[in-house]
Amino acid sequence: MSLSNVKLVYFNFGTMGRAESIKLLLEDAAIPHQFERVDRDTEWEGAKEKLIAEGYPCGCVPYIELDGKKYFGSTPILRFLSKKLNKYRGSNDDEEQYVDACSDLADDFYFSYLKCLLGPTEENLKEYSETQAPKHYSRFERIYGTNEGPFILGSEISYADFMVYHTIDDQKRTQDLKGFPNLAKFIEAFSARENIAKYFTVNPPKTQ
Secondary structure, eight states, rough: OOOEEEEEEEESOOSSSSSSHHHHHHHHTOOOEEEEEEEETTTTHHHHHHHHHHOOTTSSSSSETTTEEEEEEEHHHHHHHHHHHSSSSSHHHHHHHHHHHHHHHHHHHHHHHHHHHHOHHHHHHIIIIIIIIIHHHHHHHHHHHHHHHBBBBBOOHHHHHHHHHHHHHHHHTTTTTTTTHHHHHHHHHHHHSSHHHHHHHOOOOOOO
């Protein structure tokens, strides 16, 4: 299977949302790709019905199209691409399991923030700022300190690192990590990767 003609499909949310970690991995790996944006209000309902009619019952985004087939789910797509590339997943079964576990924790982190973003009630905002955010940031501070960083596995980047970066970026905190030196070291190393740095000249990290 060739990875020379990938199409990524998601809502027209800029760099927000569940497709950006996939986009970052594609950029880092220098995989040629298209990024098709769908307007959620005017185009998505028809596009979803078409997907279902074509035999894709998930009917959701993001998805990638590759060699005439469609693959769904943000984290499963990252795992799928990593397997096809034989990189971003560790060098043995133990490392692969650890990356998978950290990716699940990154999803927990993201959805905890998403609840706050989509339902910004006083109660949800307080719960996130006082309980959820400290829990998740402290957990990943420990994770990034385990193998001496700068990435989850140490010197080798993994697909879970793309997820963690994007989760922090969506919260506009890549430059606001006081008290989390391991996370700050990770952000610096991630942002300095050659293809990522080029991408950031066009789509810079979010700021407050």
